Amino acid sequence: MRRPVSGASGVGRRRWLTALVLGAMAATGCAAFRAAPLEVPPGHQAVVGEVFIAGFNAPHLVLDIAREDGSFRHELPVDFIRSPFVITLPPGRYQILRLRINEDRQTFPEEAWFRVGVGFEVGDTAVYVGTLQLERVAFGRQLRVRIQDEYERTVPAMRTMYPGLPPAVTRALMQPV
16 A cells, blocks of 8 residues: 655655756756867867857758868858857868758758858968858848857857867958858
8 A cells, every 4th residue: 555645755755856857957968068178180270160040940050161272171060050169170261162951851952052152261370260140031042141250259168168279369250252
């Protein structure tokens, strides 16, 4: 025979379970946002920035980045509305060619990618390239492209996530090409 649980012990049990669940969520969250080491390969520099996406239903997008001479390419996954990033690239002039909907998802062929058309330069030091704002024009295959300078907010935030970020990060904002 089961004994009925009194109100006081039932409340205590619920509080204990709630505390346990919240503790597990907090531990998982802390692990997800833990500072990550930054490994900069020889001949590369850190590139810091953010991407802000609006007007897309697909949660997984990719920015295609290429050095102008065609000798180096990089795919930058964009999974959130606002995605900060630190990547490493060898020095050179780069273009963000297009925003592509991740192929793992079902897409219509005419909506698979959107031209971005901005460029930036990587020199001999780490660079901050700005916040790239990409907004899909309703019922169209075009993007509104804006570049914001949020250096004072972004670089310190990236330093907490990547303590190995070089002390000198030069401002070298993206420009339309």
